Amino acid sequence: MSGSGTPAGAPARAGEAGVEGYEIVVGLEVHCELATATKLFCGCTNAFGAVSNTHVCPVCLGLPGSLPVLNRRAVELAIRIGRALHCEVRPSTFHRKNYFYPDMPKDYQISQYDEPINVDGYLELPGGLRVGIERAHIEEDTGKTTHVGGGGRIHDADYSLVDYNRAGVPLVEIVSRPDVRGAEQARAYVSELRAVLVASGASDGRMEEGSLRVDANVSVRPLGSDVLGTRCEVKNLNSLRSLGRAIEHEAARQVALVESGGRVVQETRHWNEAEGRTSSMRSKEEANDYRYFSEPDLVPLVPDADLVERATAGMPLMPAARRKRVAALVGDALGGEAGASDQVATVVDLGLDDLVVAAVGLGADPSLALRRAANEAAQRPEEARRLDATAFADLLGLEVTGKLSSTQAKTVLAELLEHGGEPEEIARRLGYEALSSDELAGVVDDVIAAHPAEWERFLGGESKVAQLLTGQVMKATKGRANGRTVAEALDARRG
Amino acid sequence: MSEQLSSEAVAHIARLARLEITAEESATYAGQLSAILEHVEAVRRLDTAGVPPTSHALELRNVLRADEPRPCLERDEVLSGAPRAEDGRFLVPRILGEEP
Ligand SMILES: [Zn+2]
Numbered sequence: 001m002s003g004s005g006t007p008a009g010a011p012a013r014a015g016e017a018g019v020e021g022y023e024i025v026v027g028l029e030v031h032c033e034l035a036t037a038t039k040l041f042c043g044c045t046n047a048f049g050a051v052s053n054t055h056v057c058p059v060c061l062g063l064p065g066s067l068p069v070l071n072r073r074a075v076e077l078a079i080r081i082g083r084a085l086h087c088e089v090r091p092s093t094f095h096r097k098n099y100f101y102p103d104m105p106k107d108y109q110i111s112q113y114d115e116p117i118n119v120d121g122y123l124e125l126p127g128g129l130r131v132g133i134e135r136a137h138i139e140e141d142t143g144k145t146t147h148v149g150g151g152g153r154i155h156d157a158d159y160s161l162v163d164y165n166r167a168g169v170p171l172v173e174i175v176s177r178p179d180v181r182g183a184e185q186a187r188a189y190v191s192e193l194r195a196v197l198v199a200s201g202a203s204d205g206r207m208e209e210g211s212l213r214v215d216a217n218v219s220v221r222p223l224g225s226d227v228l229g230t231r232c233e234v235k236n237l238n239s240l241r242s243l244g245r246a247i248e249h250e251a252a253r254q255v256a257l258v259e260s261g262g263r264v265v266q267e268t269r270h271w272n273e274a275e276g277r278t279s280s281m282r283s284k285e286e287a288n289d290y291r292y293f294s295e296p297d298l299v300p301l302v303p304d305a306d307l308v309e310r311a312t313a314g315m316p317l318m319p320a321a322r323r324k325r326v327a328a329l330v331g332d333a334l335g336g337e338a339g340a341s342d343q344v345a346t347v348v349d350l351g352l353d354d355l356v357v358a359a360v361g362l363g364a365d366p367s368l369a370l371r372r373a374a375n376e377a378a379q380r381p382e383e384a385r386r387l388d389a390t391a392f393a394d395l396l397g398l399e400v401t402g403k404l405s406s407t408q409a410k411t412v413l414a415e416l417l418e419h420g421g422e423p424e425e426i427a428r429r430l431g432y433e434a435l436s437s438d439e440l441a442g443v444v445d446d447v448i449a450a451h452p453a454e455w456e457r458f459l460g461g462e463s464k465v466a467q468l469l470t471g472q473v474m475k476a477t478k479g480r481a482n483g484r485t486v487a488e489a490l491d492a493r494r495g
Numbered sequence: 496m497s498e499q500l501s502s503e504a505v506a507h508i509a510r511l512a513r514l515e516i517t518a519e520e521s522a523t524y525a526g527q528l529s530a531i532l533e534h535v536e537a538v539r540r541l542d543t544a545g546v547p548p549t550s551h552a553l554e555l556r557n558v559l560r561a562d563e564p565r566p567c568l569e570r571d572e573v574l575s576g577a578p579r580a581e582d583g584r585f586l587v588p589r590i591l592g593e594e595p
Contacts, residue, residue, distance in 0.1 A: 036562050043565025052583045053573050057565070061573065073562030093550050100513055102587040146584070161584035164573075289511055299555040307557065 018252035019220065025228060026186050026247060027178040027217040030193055031171050032203045033141060033210070034077045040140045040170035041068030041110065048209050052163035060168035062106030067297050074170035075117075076311035077202040078138045079303055081172050082118030083311075084200045084318050085133045091302040092117040092137070094295040102162050103142035111139035111173075113292045117301060123176070123196065124320040125188050126345040132177035138301075141169035172202065178217065178228060182251075183244040190214055190240060195319045195349070207239055214243055218250045220258065229254070230264040234278055236271045246271040250278050322348045326356055330366045343374035350381040358389035364396040372396060376413050383417040391416055395423035407479040408432045435480045440473075443481070444489045447472045459494060466490060500529045 036046050042059035058066040082089045095113035116137030122130045144166050149158030174193065180186050194212055197203040204211050214237045219229035234250050237243045250271075254264050269278040303311075317325070326344045347353045352373045359369045369392070377384035377392075395416065399409040404427055412426050447469060448455050458465045466487065473486045502521045505528065509516045516524070570583060579586040 038562050038564050043560075043563065044567050045564045051570075053570050053585075055567050056573050057567050061568075061576075063576075069560040070558065071562050072559035075559060098511075102585070145587075147589075159589055160587050161581055162587055163584050291511060294550050296551075299551055299553065299558050302556045304557075 019248075019255045021223055022220045022251070022255050023223050023225070024182045024247065024251040025178050025219045025221060025231075026180040026182070027231070028174075028176045028180060028186060028189060029215040029217070029233075030174045030176075030190065031141075031213040031215075032081070032174065032197050033212075034074050034170040034172060034202055035204055036071055036073045036077065036170055038071060038073075039168040040071050040074050040138070041168055042066075044168065046169050047165075048206075048211070050165050052165060055165040056167070060105075061164060062104075068110065068295075070298060070301065071170060074138065075301060075303075075307070077170075077200075078117055078136070078172050079308055079311035080200040080315055081136050081174070081197065081202050082121065083308075083315065084196050084202075085118065085121035085123055085136060085174070087118035087121030087133060087136060089118055089303050089308060091115065091300060093300050094138075094298040095292045096295050097290045097292055099290055101142075102160065103145050104167060105143070105164060109140055109142065110295055110298070112137035117303065123189065123193055125185070125192050126319075126323065126341070127188070129179075129185070129188075131179045131189050134175045134177050136172050136174045139171050139173055141166050141171050143167040178219075178231075183247040186216060186247055187240045187244050190243060192319065199316055199318055201315075210238075213238075216243060216247055216250075218247055218254070219264070220251050220254045229258075230266050232264065232266065232278070233268045234271050235268060235281070236273075238273070242271060242273050245273075245276060246278060249276060253278065319348050322353050326353050326370065329357060329360050330370050340370070343370050346374040346378055350378055351385050352377055352381065355384065355387055355389055355392060359393040359396060362390060362393035364393040365400050368396050368400060369393075372409070372413060376410050377417065380414075380417045387417060388420070391421070391423055398423055398427065402482040402485055403427075404432055405474075405479055405482045407474075432480060435477055435482075440477070440481055440485065440489060443473055443476045444486065444493070447476060448493065458490070500525045500532065 033046075038044060039046050039055075039060055042057050044055045044057050044060055047055065059068055079089055092112050093115045094110050096108040097111050097113070098108045100107055116135045118136035119134070121133035121136070123133060124130050143162050143164040145160045145162050147160050176189065180189055190212075194203075194205045194207070197212070198205040206212070207214075216234045216237060217231045218234055219231035221227060221229040232250060232254070234246050237246055250269065257264055268281045270281045271278050323341075323344050326347060327341070330340065330344070347356055347370065355377070356366075356369045356373045360366045372392075372395075373384070377387065392413075395404075395409060395412055398404040398412075399406060404412060408427065408430070411430065412423050412432070415421070415426050415430070416423060451469065451472065454465050454468055458469060469490055470483060470486045473481050473489075474483070502518065502525050505521045505525045506516070509521070509524075574580040574583070574585070577585045
């Protein structure tokens with residue numbers, strides 16, 4: 001994820017055609033299926049892809065006389081999410097959201113309404129932007145409807161088939177504040193949120209299986225305005241790609257509407273990936289009157305110290321904290337170096353930060369450790385995560401002391417990742433004997449003798465020629481020479 | 496003071512609950528529902544200063560169960576309650592068919 005470092009309030013620009021002069025404001029609602037063994041209120045198995053209607057019971061079917069009992073693990077995971085998002089974890093209650101749609105056999109969904117368990121947090125993106133989290137509440141998932149006939153579209157389907165395996169699966173809905181500007185940031189937000197949800201153990205993060213589902217509230221306003229425009233909620237965003245495309249198209253649609261003298265109407269719109277556009281999901285106005293009322297079958301959920309402690313025990317560091325840890329390690333050495341924060345984000349993203357931290361702890365050069373991890377080790381993340389930190393530190397040591405050229409070090413690292421072993425032993429096996437200074441001096445003299453014109457230009461101060469001469473030395477030594485040492489040798493001969 | 500519920504309000508509530516009622520019934524229920532609201536209003540007039548708010552009659556909290564799977568229903572049994580089924584799933588009439 002690059003380019004996610006745009007500060008809040010900066011206008012979204014490049015790549016978002018047709019919105020010049022406008023700012024795209026986005027708030028995101030992410031539904032996260034919790035990685036529990038059972039559903040939220042019954043003992044039915046919570047699993048994706050089972051034979052339809054085999055994971056249902058009287059509770060999740062809403063049969064008369066059945067009673068819901070809250071899943072402790074779901075509560076613990078919700079608390080973990082709250083903590084990971086820096087929310088206040090507070091006493092909460094459940095409500096019934098009443099509506100008539102066959103995806104819920106009870107004709108209501110149990111959700112947290114005015115007293116959600118988590119409020120007022122934030123998510124910090126790799127570039128440093130903090131997106132406010134309004135709330136992260138517990139609710140149950142709905143069943144899965146398939147529209148049959150009429151090309152599978154909801155509006156002209158002949159009938160629908162319903163599978164209730166998913167009905168009652170525990171969800172946490174994470175609602176952001178409208179702090180996101182444009183498609184790029186929205187993707188960065190969801191990507192980071194996904195990493196947090198996976199790290200906290202709350203979710204498997206599989207968007208393609210619907211474990212994470214994203215709705216985007218999109219509005220536009222003239223650049224410089226601080227008044228929010230009328231928003232539309234865009235649904236059916238099944239991938240980061242869909243999310244980005246849908247926001248761009250929806251924003252362009254709204255701008256075109258406003259520019260032609262029209263007004264944006266607050267409504268829910270459906271993203272059609274194949275057609276690349278959003279369309280209105282008009283419904284009767286009273287359909288949004290959910291007549292919430294307190295769920296009489298569930299008592300208040302009060303996360304006391306005991307419950308919170310138990311829930312958050314063993315919670316690992318979140319990605320933002322891990323990035324800070326690596327950045328602090330590398331410190332000022334990389335402060336001004338271009339791409340350093342991208343490298344930090346990469347190693348954390350790939351789970352290579354522990355390797356970097358351990359290697360530095362063993363005395364490795366932090367800046368080099370980060371570079372080799374983010375560039376070379378990152379090519380084979382799975383092997384790199386298993387790499388012995390001592391071997392990695394040893395390798396970096398060989399490179400820093402000039403015993404291996406950077407080209408050689410990269411080759412040894414590749415070998416290390418593939419077969420393991422001792423860096424020094426591998427280097428020996430590959431014939432990477434350190435070049436003696438006498439040998440190097442001889443080669444440098446030969447190269448100068450063979451390139452008199454270039455040497456004159458070098459002496460004349462043309463620094464670009466240094467590269468050519470160094471390249472010749474590298475070629476003659478088959479890459480065994482250390483670039484820095486060669487540069488020093490050339491400089492020493494300036495006289 | 497609660498006001499008398501209008502027949503229109505009752506008709507609206509009935510629509511939300513997918514209940515079909517006649518105008519006559521609507522008028523009857525308007526009277527009955529207003530009486531109930533009047534009773535709630537009477538409760539509301541009580542002095543509750545110093546009484547902690549509760550959402551339930553019982554002073555219970557954190558009733559939780561272990562995350563352990565329990566047997567589900569047999570599918571045939573599940574679908575036996577459906578007016579129609581197809582392909583192991585509940586068959587329902589077209590949804591939002593009245594919408595454009
Ligand atoms: Zn169940």
